[in-house]
Amino acid sequence: MAVYTDVTDEALFAFLAGYDLGEVLSFKGIAEGVENSNYLLHCEGGYFILTLYEKRVNAEDLPFFLGLMEHLAEHSLSCPLPVRRRDGAALGTLAGRPAAVVTFLDGVSTRKPDAHHCAETGRALAQLHLAGKGFGLSRHNMLSIAHWPELFAASRARAEEVAPGLAGEIASELETLARLWPSDLPQGVIHADLFPDNVLFLGARLSGLIDFYFACNDALAYDLAICLNAWCFEPDGAFNATKGRALLHGYQSLRPLAPVERAALPVLARGAAMRFLLTRLYDWLNVPPGALVKPKNPLEYLARLRFHQTIDHAGEYGLEL
Amino acid sequence: MAVYTDVTDEALFAFLAGYDLGEVLSFKGIAEGVENSNYLLHCEGGYFILTLYEKRVNAEDLPFFLGLMEHLAEHSLSCPLPVRRRDGAALGTLAGRPAAVVTFLDGVSTRKPDAHHCAETGRALAQLHLAGKGFGLSRHNMLSIAHWPELFAASRARAEEVAPGLAGEIASELETLARLWPSDLPQGVIHADLFPDNVLFLGARLSGLIDFYFACNDALAYDLAICLNAWCFEPDGAFNATKGRALLHGYQSLRPLAPVERAALPVLARGAAMRFLLTRLYDWLNVPPGALVKPKNPLEYLARLRFHQTIDHAGEYGLEL
Numbered sequence: 095m096a097v098y099t100d101v102t103d104e105a106l107f108a109f110l111a112g113y114d115l116g117e118v119l120s121f122k123g124i125a126e127g128v129e130n131s132n133y134l135l136h137c138e139g140g141y142f143i144l145t146l147y148e149k150r151v152n153a154e155d156l157p158f159f160l161g162l163m164e165h166l167a168e169h170s171l172s173c174p175l176p177v178r179r180r181d182g183a184a185l186g187t188l189a190g191r192p193a194a195v196v197t198f199l200d201g202v203s204t205r206k207p208d209a210h211h212c213a214e215t216g217r218a219l220a221q222l223h224l225a226g227k228g229f230g231l232s233r234h235n236m237l238s239i240a241h242w243p244e245l246f247a248a249s250r251a252r253a254e255e256v257a258p259g260l261a262g263e264i265a266s267e268l269e270t271l272a273r274l275w276p277s278d279l280p281q282g283v284i285h286a287d288l289f290p291d292n293v294l295f296l297g298a299r300l301s302g303l304i305d306f307y308f309a310c311n312d313a314l315a316y317d318l319a320i321c322l323n324a325w326c327f328e329p330d331g332a333f334n335a336t337k338g339r340a341l342l343h344g345y346q347s348l349r350p351l352a353p354v355e356r357a358a359l360p361v362l363a364r365g366a367a368m369r370f371l372l373t374r375l376y377d378w379l380n381v382p383p384g385a386l387v388k389p390k391n392p393l394e395y396l397a398r399l400r401f402h403q404t405i406d407h408a409g410e411y412g413l414e415l
Numbered sequence: 416m417a418v419y420t421d422v423t424d425e426a427l428f429a430f431l432a433g434y435d436l437g438e439v440l441s442f443k444g445i446a447e448g449v450e451n452s453n454y455l456l457h458c459e460g461g462y463f464i465l466t467l468y469e470k471r472v473n474a475e476d477l478p479f480f481l482g483l484m485e486h487l488a489e490h491s492l493s494c495p496l497p498v499r500r501r502d503g504a505a506l507g508t509l510a511g512r513p514a515a516v517v518t519f520l521d522g523v524s525t526r527k528p529d530a531h532h533c534a535e536t537g538r539a540l541a542q543l544h545l546a547g548k549g550f551g552l553s554r555h556n557m558l559s560i561a562h563w564p565e566l567f568a569a570s571r572a573r574a575e576e577v578a579p580g581l582a583g584e585i586a587s588e589l590e591t592l593a594r595l596w597p598s599d600l601p602q603g604v605i606h607a608d609l610f611p612d613n614v615l616f617l618g619a620r621l622s623g624l625i626d627f628y629f630a631c632n633d634a635l636a637y638d639l640a641i642c643l644n645a646w647c648f649e650p651d652g653a654f655n656a657t658k659g660r661a662l663l664h665g666y667q668s669l670r671p672l673a674p675v676e677r678a679a680l681p682v683l684a685r686g687a688a689m690r691f692l693l694t695r696l697y698d699w700l701n702v703p704p705g706a707l708v709k710p711k712n713p714l715e716y717l718a719r720l721r722f723h724q725t726i727d728h729a730g731e732y733g734l735e736l
Contacts, residue, residue: 102526117618119521122455125444134443134455136521200440200457205423297438 099131099146099189106144109188112179113195115139129307131191134198141198143174146191151307153192158233159306160184160194162226162283169225171218172302174199201294201301209340212325214300215293216344219285219321222303223314223349226283235286235310237369239275242268245372252379257393264371267399271365276313276358284317285309289324315355318345319362322411323370323398331397339412346414356415359408367402371395420452420467420510427465430509433500434516436460450628452512455519462519464495467512472628474513479554480627481505481515483547483604490546492539493623495520522615522622530661533646535621536614537665540606540642543624544635544670547604556607556631558690560596563589566693573700578714585692588720592686597634597679605638606630610645636676639666640683643732644691644719652718660733667735677736680729688723692716 106121116138124132124143131146147156160176164184167175174196176184185194204211237245246264253261285292287308294301318341326337345351351359374392381389409415427442437459445453445464452467468477481497485505488496495517497505506515525532558566567585574582606613608629615623639662647658666672672680695713702710730736 103523104527106523118523119617120519120615121523123446124455125446134445198441202424202427202439202442206425294441296440 098148099191101131101133101144101146101189105189109186109193110137112181112186113177114180115142115177115195135195142177142195143198144188144193144195146188146193148191155233156185156192156194158231159309161231162229162309163196163306165229166222166225171221171225172199172300173306174302174304199294199302199304201296203291203294205290207290207325207337209334209336210298211290211293211295211300212337213340213344214295214298215288215321215325216318216341216346217348218293218300218303219288219317220345220348222285223282223317229283232283233310235284235312237286237308237373238310238312239271239365242271242368242372245376249372249375249379253375256375256378257396260375260396263396264368267364267368267403271361271368274361275365276354276361278354279313279315279358280352280355281311282314283309284312284314284320286312286317286320288317288321313355313358313362314349315351315358316362316366318342318351319359319366320369322359322363323366323395326411327398327401331394331401333401333411335410335412337412339414342408342411342413351413356408356413359411359413360402360405363405363411364399364402367395367399371399419469420512422452422454422465422467422510426510430507430514431458433502433507434498435501436463436498436516456516463498463516464519465509465514465516467509467514469512472513476554477506477513477515479552480630482552483550483630484517484627486550487543487546492542492546493520493621494627495623495625520615520623520625522617524612524615526611528611528646528658530655530657531619532611532614532616532621533658534661534665535616535619536609536642536646537639537662537667538669539614539621539624540609540638541666541669543606544603544638550604553604554631556605556633558607558629558694559631559633560592560686563592563689563693566697570693570696570700574696577696577699578717581696581717584717585689588685588689588724592682592689595682596686597675597682599675600634600636600679601673601676602632603635604630605633605635605641607633607638607641609638609642634676634679634683635670636672636679637683637687639663639672640680640687641690643680643684644687644716647732648719648722652715652722654722654732656731656733658733660735663729663732663734672734677729677734680732680734681723681726684726684732685720685723688716688720692720 119136122134124134126132129150130148133144135142135144163173164176166173177195178184185192250261292305325341326334328334371392374390377389378392439458441457443455445455447453450471451469454465456463456465484494485497487494498516499505506513571582613626646662647655649655692713695711698710699713
């Protein structure tokens with residue numbers, strides 16, 4: 095969580111001259127986002143987030159991300175709306191980086207979600223999936239099952255440093271997942287990273303979804319499986335079936351799952367745990383010198399993966415059958 | 416620039432229950448301040464900065480800092496105003512740290528001050544010195560000339576790593592400063608760190624001063640000498656006499672310097688350069704593992720010190736005699 099690129103007042107004023115936002119009233123770097131530099135910008139025109147896209151973001155993906163937020167906002171999902179410049183573009187250049195201004199959403203993310211938060215998140219995820227229909231662009235999921243073997247290869251040699259037997263366990267699970275992974279699920283735009291930090295609440299009400307920089311096209315139910323992992327486990331590692339039920343019920347209140355999706359949920363949840371296990375393992379083993387971000391422990395996701403391996407059917411997650 | 420202490424939504428809500436600020440609308444860690452953790456807090460009652468005081472701040476000093484801001488704001492200086500809790504206290508505890516809420520000031524700090532910014536800053540510094548009269552608390556300057564020998568002792572053995580001859584040059588200058596340092600100057604509350612990042616502007620107008628966490632009692636003209644160092648040198652190291660003149664003229668428009676202060680300005684400027692040279696040298700040599708802050712190069716202040724050694728009288732800084 096850091097600001098990677100420093101923006102001078104001079105550069106900021108020159109950049110904002112392309113927008114109709116009025117005078118700058120304040121400008122603060124915010125400790126948010128591990129991939130980009132984010133500033134909270136207060137202008138006469140309101141409050142905004144100014145994002146500078148750092149190297150880890152592929153500039154070719156930016157029209158997808160910005161276009162998606164615009165499409166979703168137009169379809170009544172509460173999410174940041176990219177502000178267009180006077181010349182109509184949503185993307186500019188600041189301090190040598192691609193940069194965009196989006197509207198600021200009020201709300202506070204919760205660190206200890208309760209069942210109500212899970213239900214609201216399930217509803218919002220379904221709303222996102224429905225609103226995403228008809229969005230004209232698409233983006234390949236660079237972290238889908240097809241990419242897990244190469245991601246694992248990058249950490250395999252050092253996986254034993256993290257836990258004895260880890261390399262063998264992952265290798266075997268990747269084989270199983272490749273064999274069981276469904277190919278007939280309804281596809282669409284998924285958020286792919288809807289963790290509690292990316293959901294804002296005002297009191298009990300969900301006020302918006304943020305951080306669409308992993309969004310891509312994939313199986314919609316896989317997005318729900320990511321949320322099961324991200325929202326429904328307790329700090330001690332236990333699965334909370336009340337939260338699972340709330341999340342799934344909230345989702346199905348807007349978009350009931352098809353039978354193939356219900357049947358696939360346990361394997362999708364295993365895959366989602368694997369995806370976060372692999373990226374966390376890589377980040378854990380590859381902390382750059384002078385890193386500003388403390389990597390998250392990958393073993394949390396190994397425990398989740400092992401839990402999902404014990405699940406026979408989605409009813410055990412709390413899905414109403 | 417970082418957030419050192421993580422605050423959960425739960426802990427925040429419990430802390431704010433002691434205040435009359437209404438519902439929390441948003442809460443973002445901001446990349447500001449090298450000593451403390453700062454959050455931008457938006458409540459129904461407005462925008463605030465929530466600060467958690469980290470270990471480097473002495474908790475015994477907090478009543479001085481918070482009381483000073485309150486005193487200065489009551490005397491029409493634009494600075495953050497501590498918000499009192501319902502029980503009347505300005506200081507609480509959050510995440511195990513002393514914590515306070517202060518009002519948020521609009522404005523943007525400038526990275527490339529021009530003469531106008533210097534003039535405004537000079538005026539504001541004089542206003543601070545005048546407004547500080549009558550403040551009931553006092554705080555010893557822990558970075559005054561009396562403390563430079565001990566500060567130097569902590570870096571001396573490794574000073575040569577930074578520049579050959581540095582240890583001898585500092586030792587000799589410390590002797591000279593001890594000999595020349597005036598003891599008859601008007602004293603009062605000084606900001607002691609009024610660098611461009613701590614002065615906010617809205618367009619051309621100075622909108623406020625921030626970061627009072629080095630404030631203490633010392634010679635008022637020493638504060639002005641700090642500003643000469645902080646505001647009037649170009650990135651290439653050259654002293655800009657136009658900016659010097661503007662700063663001094665702005666200051667004197669509200670508080671004309673006494674003859675002893677005018678005479679002392681060159682030695683005070685040398686001392687101010689020494690103070691920042693010593694703290695930067697220490698920080699340069701003692702970067703903690705996993706540091707979030709890149710230390711500033713101490714040699715910038717060695718160059719300034721050498722420049723001030725060539726000054727015979729304050730007229731060379733642009734002081735109208």
